Amino acid sequence: MPWRETLSPVRMERVALVAPLEARLEMLTEVARSEAVELDLPYEPGTGPEEYNRAAEAAVVHGPVAALVGWSPSRALPDLQSALEPHGASAVVIRRPQGAQPPTLLTGDEPRRRQVPALSRLLVDTYTTVPYADLDPARIAGVAYVVMFGMMFGDAGQGALLVIAGLMIRFLKVPWLERFRRTWLFITGAGLAAVFFGFLYGEFFGPTGVIPVLWLDPLEEPIPLLVAAVVLGAALLAGSYALGTINRVREGGWGYALYARSGLAGALLFAAVGLVAWGLLASSPLILVIAGVAALLALVLMFIGLFTESGGGATGGLQASVELVDSVVQLGSNLVSFARLAAFGLTHAALMMVVWQATSALWAPDWRAVLAILVFIIGNALTFALEGLVAGIQALRLEYYELFSRVFQDEGRRFRPWNPEANDPSVTAEVSAPVERHHP
Template sequence: MIVKMKFLSISGPKNDIDRVCEVYLSKYEMQLENAAAELKTTDNLQPFVEVNPYKEPLAKAEQFSALLADEDQRIDVSMNQEDMLNLIRDVNHDYLDLVEKKELTKKQVDEYKEKLLIMEPFRTLELDMQKSLKYKYMKVRFGRVDVNYYKRLEKYLFDDLNAVFIEGTRNENYVYGCYFVSNADSSKVDSVFNSLHFERIAIPSEYIGTPEQACEELEKAIEEKQKEIAEIEKQIRELMAKNAAKLRGAKRRLEELSTNFDVRKLAARIEEGDNKEDYYILCGWMGEEDVKKFLAESKNDDKVFVVVEEDKEKFFGEPPTKLKNPRFFKPFEMFIRMYGLPANDEIDPTMFVALTYTFIFGAMFGDVGQGLCLFVFGGLLYLIKKINLAGIISIAGLFSTFFGFMFGSIFGFEDVIQAHWLRPVDAMTNLPFIGQLNTVFVVAIAFGMGLNILVMIFNVINAVKSHDLENMLFSHNGIAGLVFYGFLVLTIVLYMTGHKVPGNILMVIFLGVPVLLFVFKEPLGNLVTKQHKKMEEGKVMFFVQAFFELFETMLSYFSNTISYVRIGAFAVSHAAMMEVVLMLSGASAGHTNWIVFVLGNVLVCGLEGLVVGIQVLRLEYYEMFSRFYKGTGREFKPFHSQSDRK
């Protein structure tokens, strides 16, 4: 059902707004509206322009809390506001120092790794790095050359060059090494190597010994620096662990303070002259029961002034919608939210959907064994994970179990338990004019007719609540439509059961009069609402449009009713599919292959359960909701959620 909402205005001294938020608004669900925009008739309203001082400390507290070990869940909420801010500041100071040291060390590691990357290809060279780079009469060039060019170098040029090339390492693309050349021939040799795309690599002159020794020194330096980084990370963990309980407490408290302070975004303030104290104003929607409790709690608080506005929706739009249903029906609110929440002048269809959805699902998927599986697994998933769809599946499984007993089906076997009603595949009914028809089809259509009449009654109730006389009296889903369709259903039932049908006069009254009301719905609606509108289109155009609308109305009655045949169709198809599973597993022949049997049941339960669930939802949305439900409400969004209450 829909919780009745009241519009409140709360005011008091400007410097008392935080206390009001913490003491009162944190206990009651209230959807705050923008006071400056809503209270347009109040003079001297100004927005709050203060910056939230808790945002930065809260961000730090969240950052530090993320570094804490998951197994340590201690919380210390004994600190006052000043102590919390000092704690965050001190921890942040120490943390930033450690992070700076860590970053500098990581930068040194990166530099060492870059140097090692340069030296690694020359590791196998047997030469003294420092001496070779300082030869007086000879030059040494380190670098790499493409493998293909190196083959050409070996084949054609080494014998003609006054140079010596020493190979280091090679991979599939390059050969790394160095060549020695005298000063006199360096220009010529350099030109030849450059023409063969020899890429020179600059080697720092700081290394002493061979490339192997240089690489070992770099690796040792990297290892030492990584140990320093590990030690710094350990110090960070110890710093956080030492203050873990206080940091978690500070985070929780700062979240509350920050949220309370953000109320100012929707509040307004009134500036008083002559050095008088300024005031704040908060306004918004609250449930009727919460309003009573709030007024009772705050009546002795001389700094809080509460005004409950009456008929505020006339000036500031419709109240938000807050649903409150018993726990059994709570998961089905998901379907309502998917379609659209009800407005305050509509019926909450949650219970209706819960009962019809599960009942129809059970009729289309009647099997004791599979129904119990859905009930157990869906229920466990709902209890553990709180998934609404799992709760719906669990409840639908109960109805599947019930219809399984009615149909005498358990995991597809129809000879284990007795059918308490009928077997969907075998039950047939003789009808006048039509002949033999499957009984479940007949029952499904009759059930659909009953649902159509019920949702028309819901539409009339909604029209009464919203004071929509035209829709209530003359709509094809209103009283006129209810009379027409109800009498038509009565006539069909009497004819099919062999009873005397109503006479011509009754036919004219209960079928003809509603049709005229459908045709003249608009002018009659204007008449009862005393809105004397001139017919903009001509009379011919009016009757042409009325004819097609009437044709669409009659077609919708027929299609809506026939749509319920799918209930019987799926009941029959489920039994037929399980016969196939039993045949493939050999169960019908007496030698059951249990692996095939189990896999077949899982496949049918999964795929057919999914299809049936979608088809039932289609019936809810298109055949039922389209006749009485608009779903134009806006969701109630309290500033403090229910889960955050103290």
């Protein structure tokens, strides 16, 4: 499957299921078996034999024909059509109601190929259901997460332990590991990121001197590390604005994206902040003037969008002004928030230095060597557990509050295929004839 298809929800079609009156139950049996249609029913669908009768009775009847409408993945329609033809029924694609949002079915979640979702998928699902019109950032979010984790947990030795743990979960055929199987790639990726930053920091179970410092020592050069964390955050924010702009265009067109805080207007303001930083570093008045013009244009566009959303008038103007100031402050705070990547990286390095210094102080060619080894092992274990938990939580916090808040503006709804037998395998379609319900 082309990787581009994994970035968007599966294409949905509005369909009408049409069958002769006497074939309604057969049609519904095939629909349930295919798990390819979410029916629009005037009640909450249930399970059990009676559900077939209820759905049949909800059909619109016109002369000898009964019809139901719903949503179906476009690539599931050929198989559904083939299954319905022997019963004289059909699934007809109809026009989508104006303003209706189709349900979301993500690639890999189709009923016939459904798998346990990867943790990168759960990162997004825990935050929201991807709207049908939006791009699905699950894979990109997974990469961003492990990079942020690695920067805070930079230690080649402890990262290698994570890699080993991930590979063991993947390849060891141990029953109690089955429940963790979906996490293996995520854990391995986080471990590789930690190994990478560990080599950059010269950390191997602490500042042991086993590997040289390839970039900087966090405790010796905290300011460059802080700057690097903010630069990485700026790159991630730029990516979130790019995804947000694409989503705003897909949701409401270029006009909607132009004035949105998470669309072109917000991206332009963010670019203006970058130009200001560039202009100050380069001591270039021209760049600063361009940055000022870009910022002014962005603020005007954002105000127009906020004013329109508020309903206009004096109250709307006041509300738009407050939200505009809040947007500017929020942008600055979100950018600075990525400094925690450096802060927790420093914390990790400091804790490991304490462990290593204690180990070195105790080491001697006698019984104290055993004590030194115990201090080294216990210190590493405690730091591993504590910093692993902290880095995991902080990376998740940055993902949700700083990045996803720009990628998503609305919440979608999941595709729920109609299938009365989904939770009750013993149910069959052996039901009595339904009561006809005629509509003028």
